[in-house]
Amino acid sequence: xxxxxxxxxxxxxxxxxxxxxLLTVMIDNRYYTVxxxxxxxxxxxxxxxxxxxxxxxxxxxxxxxxxxxxxYGLINNYIADIIELLMTISAPKKVNSYNQKIEYLExxxxxxxxxxxxGELGVGLLDYMIENRYLERKNHDVSVTxxxxxxxxxxxxxxxxxxxxxxxxDWSERRFxxxGELGLKICAAFLRQGWIVNSTKNRSVIxxxxxxxxxxxxxxx
Amino acid sequence: xxxxxxxxxxxxxxxxxxxxxLLTVMIDNRYYTVxxxxxxxxxxxxxxxxxxxxxxxxxxxxxxxxxxxxxYGLINNYIADIIELLMTISAPKKVNSYNQKIEYLExxxxxxxxxxxxGELGVGLLDYMIENRYLERKNHDVSVTxxxxxxxxxxxxxxxxxxxxxxxxDWSERRFxxxGELGLKICAAFLRQGWIVNSTKNRSVIxxxxxxxxxxxxxxx
DNA sequence: TCTATACTTTGAGCGTCATCAAAGTATTTC
DNA sequence: GAAATACTTTGATGACGCTCAAAGTATAGA
Numbered sequence: 001x002x003x004x005x006x007x008x009x010x011x012x013x014x015x016x017x018x019x020x021x022l023l024t025v026m027i028d029n030r031y032y033t034v035x036x037x038x039x040x041x042x043x044x045x046x047x048x049x050x051x052x053x054x055x056x057x058x059x060x061x062x063x064x065x066x067x068x069x070x071x072y073g074l075i076n077n078y079i080a081d082i083i084e085l086l087m088t089i090s091a092p093k094k095v096n097s098y099n100q101k102i103e104y105l106e107x108x109x110x111x112x113x114x115x116x117x118x119g120e121l122g123v124g125l126l127d128y129m130i131e132n133r134y135l136e137r138k139n140h141d142v143s144v145t146x147x148x149x150x151x152x153x154x155x156x157x158x159x160x161x162x163x164x165x166x167x168x169x170d171w172s173e174r175r176f177x178x179x180g181e182l183g184l185k186i187c188a189a190f191l192r193q194g195w196i197v198n199s200t201k202n203r204s205v206i207x208x209x210x211x212x213x214x215x216x217x218x219x220x221x
Numbered sequence: 222x223x224x225x226x227x228x229x230x231x232x233x234x235x236x237x238x239x240x241x242x243l244l245t246v247m248i249d250n251r252y253y254t255v256x257x258x259x260x261x262x263x264x265x266x267x268x269x270x271x272x273x274x275x276x277x278x279x280x281x282x283x284x285x286x287x288x289x290x291x292x293y294g295l296i297n298n299y300i301a302d303i304i305e306l307l308m309t310i311s312a313p314k315k316v317n318s319y320n321q322k323i324e325y326l327e328x329x330x331x332x333x334x335x336x337x338x339x340g341e342l343g344v345g346l347l348d349y350m351i352e353n354r355y356l357e358r359k360n361h362d363v364s365v366t367x368x369x370x371x372x373x374x375x376x377x378x379x380x381x382x383x384x385x386x387x388x389x390x391d392w393s394e395r396r397f398x399x400x401g402e403l404g405l406k407i408c409a410a411f412l413r414q415g416w417i418v419n420s421t422k423n424r425s426v427i428x429x430x431x432x433x434x435x436x437x438x439x440x441x442x
Numbered sequence: 443t444c445t446a447t448a449c450t451t452t453g454a455g456c457g458t459c460a461t462c463a464a465a466g467t468a469t470t471t472c
Numbered sequence: 473g474a475a476a477t478a479c480t481t482t483g484a485t486g487a488c489g490c491t492c493a494a495a496g497t498a499t500a501g502a
Contacts (some may be wrong), residue, residue, distance in 0.1 A: 011236035016460075034479055048463055049480055066470050068478045083228065203261045235492075255449060265492055270450055289448045289499050340493090 013058050014082070018043055020049050022080055023060070031064065031073035106204040110196070110219065116187045117196075117205070124218040125186075126167075129178075135165075136162030142167060142178065156189045157182075190215075234279050239264055240272050244300055247282065252294035337408045338417075342428070343398030345439040346407075347388075350399075356386075363388060363399065377410045378403075411436075 014020060021041045026032060032040075038048040052072050055061045060079060063072045110121035117125060129135045134148035144152065144161040152160035165182035178186065190196045195211035207219045235241060247253060251297075259269040273293050274280045283296045328438045338346055350356045355369035365373065365382040373381035386403035399407065411417045416432035428440045 008236060008238045008241060011232055011241075015229060015232035015236040018460080020228055020232075035477095043460085044462055045479070046463080046481080050460080053480085065468090065479095068476095070479060239490080256447095264490090266449070267489055267493075269449080274450085286449095286498090289446095291449060 003090065010058070013054060013060075016051070018047070019055060020083075022048070022051055024063065024083060025085070026072065026074045027079070031062075031071035033069045033071055035073065056211070078093045106199065110205045110207065111203045112187060112198070112205055116177065116183035117190070118177050119204070121205070121207070123221055125215075126176060126178045128214070128218055135178075142180075142182075144182070152186075155186075155195065157185045160185070231279070234275060234281070237272070239268070240276060243269075243272055243276065244295070247293065247295045248300070252285075252292035254285075254290045254292055258293065316379075337398065337400050337404030338411070339398050340428070341442055342426070346436075347397060347399045349435070349439055356399075363403075364402070373407075376407075377414065378406045381406070 014023070020043050022037055025037060025040050034045060034048055034052065037052070038045045039050060041051075043051075052061065052063070055072075056063060058074060060185075061072050062075045064073075110117065110119045113119065116122070126135070129148070129151075130137055132147050132151075133149075134151045136143050136145050142165045144165075146165075149161055152158075160182060163181040163185060165178060165180040167176040167179065177183070187196075190211075191198070193210075194208055195215060196205045197208055198205055207216060211219075235244070239262050243258055246258060246261050255266060255269055255273065258273070259266045262269060262272075264272075273282065273284070276293075277284060279298060281296060282293050284291060284293050286292075288418075337343070347356075351358055352367070353368070353372075354366050355372045357364050357366050363386045365384075365386075370382055373379075378384075381403060384402040384406060386401040387398060388397040388400065398404070408417075411432075412419070414431075415429055416436060417426045418429055419426055428437060
C-alpha cells in the first residue's frame with residue numbers, strides 16, 4: 001500500500017467493539033485493573049487481557065503492576081479526540097428497544113464528556129452563559145466577561161477569566177458545549193455542590209433537587 | 222453502548238485496506254467508474270463493486286449511472302479530514318502522559334499512606350511537581366531535577382536528589398502519588414511547617430490556612 | 443434482435459481474529 | 473510452604489468478511 005503504511009492497523013485497532021469500550025472506559029485517564037475492565041466490557045478475563053495487550057502494542061496504553069493487580073491506563077490524550085471526532089461523523093444507531101431508547105434519551109439529555117458537561121444540558125448551559133453575558137464568544141473562542149467573573153465566583157470557581165476554555169462538538173446535539181479548563185471546573189463545581197450526580201449506569205448525569213432554578217430550567221426545557 | 226453512535230461500524234467501514242484505497246482515490250472529489258477503481262485497487266471488479274456498495278450504505282459516496290458506466294464519488298469531504306487525522310495517529314509519538322495536565326472530578330480527602338501523601342492532594346502534588354519540572358519522570362522512575370533541588374530546599378528538604386523516590390498506585394484516584402524516601406520527607410516537611418494537619422479521627426489530613434497558595438490550589442481544584 | 447461492454451449479485455473458499463476454557467505465572471496472605 | 477488471588481498465555485472453536493469466478497442484469501450499438 002502506498003503512502004498510508006500502518007493506517008489500516010491503526011484503524012482496526014480501534015475498530016473492535018470491545019477495544020473501543022476499553023478505551024472509552026479509560027478515557028477519564030484513570031488506571032483500571034484487568035478484572036474491573038473485564039466486568040465493564042462483559043468479556044472474559046483472558047479476552048480482556050488479549051485486547052489490552054493489543055492496545056499496549058499500539059503504545060496507546062500504559063501498564064503498571066502493583067502486587068497482584070495490573071493496572072492499565074491511557075498514555076495519550078489524543079485517543080479521546082479521535083473517539084470524539086469519530087462520534088461526530090458517525091450516524092446515531094437505530095434504537096430498537098424501549099430500554100435502549102430510554103438510555104439514549106438519558107445520555108442525550110445530560111452527560112459528561114471527558115469531565116465536562118455535554119448533551120442538551122451542556123449545550124443549553126453554554127447558550128445560557130452566553131445569553132447572560134457571562135461568556136463572550138468569537139468564532140471558536142470563548143472568554144469570561146467582567147460579569148462572568150462574579151457569576152463563576154458565585155458557583156465556586158475563582159479566577160475563571162484565567163482558565164482556558166474551548167468549544168467541543170457535541171455528538172448528540174451537533175452543537176457546541178463548553179470544554180477546556182473552564183468546562184472542567186464547571187462540571188466539578190456542579191458535582192461538588194451536589195447539583196448534578198453521575199449515573200451509575202452510563203455517562204449520563206442527573207440533575208438533583210438542590211440545584212438552582214436557572215439550572216433546572218435548562219434541564220426541563 | 223447501546224443508543225450511542227455506533228462507532229464500530231464507522232471505523233470498520235474505513236478500516237479495510239481496499240476501501241481506504243478507494244476513498245483516497247476519490248478524495249479529489251471526482252467521480253470514477255468501477256473499472257477504473259478496480260484497476261487502482263488491484264482487486265477484481267466484483268470485489269470493487271462489493272466495497273463500493275458498503276461505502277454507499279454508509280452514505281459516504283454517491284453513485285449515478287451514465288449509459289453502461291456507473292460513476293462513484295465522495296459525498297462528504299469530511300472523509301478527507303478523518304483520513305488525515307488517522308494518519309497523524311498511526312505513527313504514534315511517545316508522549317509522557319504525566320506531563321499532561323489531568324483534572325479529576327471526585328472530591329476525595331487528602332490522606333497519608335505509609336507516611337506519604339495520598340488521595341487527590343497526593344496525586345495532585347505529584348502532577349504539580351512534574352509540571353513545574355521539579356521532578357522528571359521516565360516510565361515508573363522519578364528523579365529530582367536541578368530546578369527541583371532549589372524547590373525542595375525551599376520547603377526544608379536538603380539534598381533531595383540523593384533520596385530515592387518511587388511511585389505508588391493511589392487506591393482512590395487510580396493514579397500515582399509519590400512514595401519512597403522523598404515522598405516521606407515531603408509529608409514530614411508539610412507537617413513540620415503546619416501546612417497539613419493529621420486528622421484525629423482517621424488517616425485523612427487537612428490543609429491549614431498557613432499553607433502556600435500553590436498547595437491550596439491543589440486542594441481546592 | 444443479437445452482441446459487446448459495464449457492472450452487480452451469488453456462492454464458495456479461505457484467512458483472520460475475537461472468544462473462552464484451561465493451563466501457566468506471579469504475588470500476596472495465611 | 474501452601475492456598476488464594478490476579479493476571480497471562482495457549483489452544484481450540486467459530487464467526488465474520490474479503491476475495492474471486494461465474495452467473496445475472498443493464499445498456500449501447502449494429
